[in-house]
Amino acid sequence: MLGTHYNKHLGLALVFLFFMFCNINAQEKQRTSIDLVSYLKLLETRYDIKFSYIDKDLDGLTIVVPENLNAIEEIIQYIEGTFRIEAEKLNGRYYTLSKNSRVNICGIVLDNFADNTVTGATVEVLGTDVAKITDNNGSFSLENVPRNASLQIRYLGYVTKYVKIETLLQQRGCPKILLAQYYEQLDEVFVYKYLTSGIIKEKDASITLNTAKFGILPGLIEPDILQTVQALPGIKSIDETVSDINVRGGTNDQNLILWNGIKMYQSGHFFGLISAFNPYQTDKVTVYKNGTPTNFGDGVSSVIQMETGNSIPESFKGGGGFNLISGDVYAEIPVSNKLGVQFSARRSATDFLSTPTYKQFINRAFQDSEITLQNNSTVNDEFIRDEDFFFYDFSGKILYDLNDDHKIRLSAIHIKNNLKFEETNVSADQTNISLLKQDNISVGGQLQSNWTNRFSTNLNIYYSKYNLDAQNVFANQVQQLFQNNQVTENALKLNSNYVLTDELSWSNGYQYIETGIINATKINQPNFISEIKGVIRTHAPYSQVNYNSSGNKFIGKIGARVNLIENLNTFQKVLIEPRINLNFKLANYIRAEVLGEFKSQTTNQVIDLEQNFLGIEKRRWILSNDKSLPVTKSKQGSVGINYEKNNFYVGVEGFYKKVDGISTSTQGFQNPYQFSGEIGSYDVKGIELLINKKGDNYSTWLSYAYNKNDYTFDSIVPQSFPNNLDIRHTVTFASTYTYKDLKLSIGLNYRTGKPFTEPVDGDEGLDDDFVPPRINFQSPNNSRLPDYFRADASAIYNFQLSRNIRANAGLSILNFTDRKNTLNKYYRVNENDEIETIENFSLGITPNVSFRVSF
Incomplete structure (x- = not known):
């Protein structure tokens, strides 16, 4: 009984304490959050003042009492800022409060x-x-x-x-x-988020990459921009580089690569193995394979547009990190509410630190080749090699808001590669030295203006200069070759957009581009000097109508671009380029797209001396002259269907592309037609398929691409034969998985081998009627390399170093099966008048690690 009585009293005490707590808490709330009118009356009593106001102006307003304010002037200022009320002091005691209308x-x-x-x-x-x-x-x-x-x-x-x-x-x-x-x-999806976080297929069929939200891809521990785009169907690099990206069977020079609206003539470091653009300053990347908007000219294959952040940061942000090749830093700095600064800098450690990744890259660039003679015996010459190589890039941006409607953006980027390579053939007691300096400096400015709530303009001006100096010293300095390739470009683009209705808008603009290119060559034995200069100016007005129906059942963009091209003292040409981009609903969760475009370009890359170790970085830019190299023109059409429901996506697209005005000198031939300069065309028929299933913490996808890519040259027998980039079948299977702060990814890449041209069998393979002897080749591209297979994996772990500092550590392994893939095979005649077979191979097993911090 005593225990029961005690428990009853204890229960009553607890109930009493609970109600006391609620009452105290309610009183506390009443003291800190109070009706504004009641609070003003308290102020009148406390400070012996009077407020005059209209009751309806203050009805329903509550105020959180500013406990840290004591002076009446501070309290009134707080009330003005909180409720946008104007207070006026009539005399020492009386105040009026009124709302601004x-x-x-x-x-x-x-x-x-x-x-x-x-x-x-x-x-x-x-x-x-x-x-x-x-x-x-x-x-x-x-x-x-x-x-x-x-x-x-x-x-x-x-x-x-x-x-x-x-x-x-x-x-x-x-x-x-x-x-x-x-x-x-x-009841439908307008954009498709697939593969990994940060990759989106937009409603106009373009692909956008948000580097800040980028997840993970096989073999990548950092969001290398030009490596990442190769995960998309229809985009690959036949030689594993970012300097030779092939989009739907096109060569790399047929891609328009833009950085903050500036055309870039250099895109890679380390002979194309690394992208030259810092992904941590890049905010957004947009890729167009077809249906390109009319404001983009040039580049008959694709557009890859990179943009850095465009808004003034509210607070300081930055970071940095390193991997086994380079280190970098970046920052976004708010100077004021109208002025901000961005910058990034990266430099390689290759000239003072040798890592496993660096050694594999060097093997890929210089040493990993095999030379055999016509009788299949291997050339066993002993070579001693020494290289001194480094690269860096720096980019910056100044953001200034004149006001809410007019904003100025100034951008600059500097990219540099520097190499000295020395190779000594011990058996022949012969040393060859090669030097390479590659620079790209670009500056640009933009003025973005909103003139009304419906009319806006964007003015873009830039200057860009690319310079390549190459020097080869052969046979113990007996023969020396100097080459220089310089591109200077000035451009202006004015784009406007007028919103007619909620569904209809109209874009117009004008672009002026002046491109000058110099190619110089000097040889001491035999004595030869050549310097070729050229300038092309292009005036291009364009217009486009954009329509979004109610509910987005139909989305369309239709327009045209007119290019007036003039090469001084050579030719003038007018090209009309229509563009169409349609997207419409077929059924719930199913949409179709119809895309088409005419495009042209006046700059190409000549690929001469391809057997030289400098490879892709040795390519030289040239201008169309309408004779030996006409303006390159393309026509492309495609039809696609996309289905997505419950994070399951299936997309299939068929396309046809025809490109006219190509030269054998720009296509990488390694047979008699390498230097002949024959003019022709190629056409590609293809299908691209992507199947992707995503969950809360995983994503798995299978992509397949079929391309039939054929050349047509009227002066070559046979006239039609497979393109050098004719990869019939490409398959990718990959998966990502996230567990808490750990991201994992693995992927398999398979493709059929590229075509190449073999010599005639037997003794007839060498023609002794010429001095030096020449190789008699079979029909162009009559053979194919073995199939290509590579497996990659990567892992990233995120963690906090402190309250404001985040960090991540990454590990990647390229080609973890260490498969020896043949990337290229060609033939040449050596000093003993024998046919040599040279094979270039892919990267072997290549590890890389990274560590990064951000704040």
């Missing part, structure tokens, strides 16, 4: 599902004609709008949201406004 407001529109900014949302002040479009950061600002009005915020694919301006005024700064996605109404 018109106010300035700002906000940031976000996707409340992915917490991403919503760019291009319409923000309208109801009951007025005031409206604005959110910028690249999802931000907007409105001036002198009615305080009692409401905002209507709309964006396709999201629920329309209504917000009272009065509600926004009660929040400090620029409040965040969250939009809910409206899946039920649309």
Whole structure:
């Protein structure tokens, strides 16, 4: 009984304490959050003052009591800033409070599902004609709008949201406004997120890469831009480099590579094995394989557009890291609310540190070849090799906002490769020395203007200079060869966009490009000097209509570009290039796309002395002259179908592309036609398939590409034969898995071998009627290399070093099966008048590790 009585008293005590706590807590809330009118009365009593105001202006407003404020002037200033109320002191005791009928407001529109900014949302002040479009950061600002009005915020694919301006005024700064996605109404997907995080297929069939959100891919521990795009169907490098990216059977010089709107004539480090663009400063990469917008000219194969961050950072951000090849740093610095600075710098450690990765890269570039004679005996000459090699790149950007509607962006980039390579044939007591210096310096500026809520312009001006100096010293300095290739380009582009309705917009613009190229060659034995200069100017007006139907059932872009091309004292040409990009709904979860384009380009790369070890980096830019090298023109059409439901995606696309005005000197021939300069064309028929299944912590995909790529040269027998880049079948199978802070990825790559040309069998393979003797070749590209297979893996672990410093460590292994893939095979006549067979091989097993910090 005593225990029962005790428990009853204990229970009553606990109940009493609970109610006491609730009462104290309620009193505390009442003291800290109070009706504004009641708080003003407390102030009147405490400070012996009087407030005069209209009751309806303050009805419903509550205030969090500023405990750290004691002076009445500070408290009144706090009330003014919190409620956008104007306070006026009439004398020592009396104050008036009044609401401003018109106010300035700002906000940031976000996707409340992915917490991403919503760019291009319409923000309208109801009951007025005031409206604005959110910028690249999802931000907007409105001036002198009615305080009692409401905002209507709309964006396709999201629920329309209504917000009272009065509600926004009660929040400090620029409040965040969250939009809910409206899946039920649309019953479809507009963009497809596949492979790994940060890769999206947009509704216009372009592919965007967000490097900040990049996940992991097999063999990559850092988001190398030009390595990452090779994970996409239809984009590969036949020789494992980023300097030779082949898009739907095209050569690398047929890709238009842009950095902040500047055309880049150099894209790789370390003979193309590493991208020359720092991914940690690059914010977004967009890839077009077909259906290119009319504001892009040049590049008959593809467009790869890289953009750095375009908004002034709110706080300092930066980081750095290293791997077994190089180290880098980057930073984003807010100087003021109108001025910001970005920069990145990277340098190799290859000239003072030899790592396993560096050794494999060097073997790939210089040593990993096998030379056999016609009788299949191996050349066993002993070689001593020594190299001194380094590279660096630096990029920077200044961001200045004149105001909310006019913004200036200034960009600069410097890329450099420097090599000295010495090779001594011990058996022949002969030393060859090769020197290579490669530089690219580019600067550009942009003025981005919103003239009204419907009309905007973008002015882009740039200057770019690329320079390649190569020197080869043969046979103990008996023969010396000097080569120089210099490209200078000035360009101006003005683009405008006018929003006619919510569904219809009209883009127009004009582009002027002046490109000058110098090619110089000097040989001492025999004495030979050549210098070829040329300048081409292109004037290109363009126009495009963009239409999005209600609910996005139909999305279309139709336009044309007119190129007036003039090569001084040589030719003038007018080319009209229509473009079409259609996307429409077939059924729930199924959309189709129809793409087509005409394109042209006036710059190409000549590939001479391909057997020289400098390889891809030895290619030299030249201009079209409408004689030995005409303007290259392409026509392409494609049809695709995309299905996505429950994170399961299937996309298939068939295409046909024809490219005219190519030369054998630009295609990498290693047979009699290498130097003949025959003019012809190639056409590609192909199918690309991607199947991707994603889960919360994994992604698995299978991609397949079929290409039938054939040359046509009227003056070659036979006239039609397989293209040097005719890879009939390409298959990729890969998977990524994330467990907490650990990311894992593994992938398999398979493709059929590339074509090559063999000599005639037996003694007839060598023609002794010429001095020196020449090789008699069989029909062009009559043979194929063995099939290519490579397996890659990578892992990244993320962790916190401190509260504000994040870090990650990565490990990758390229070709972990150590398969010996033949990348190229060609023939030459040696000093003993024998036919030599030279084979170049892929990277062997290549490990790499990285460590990075960011803050």
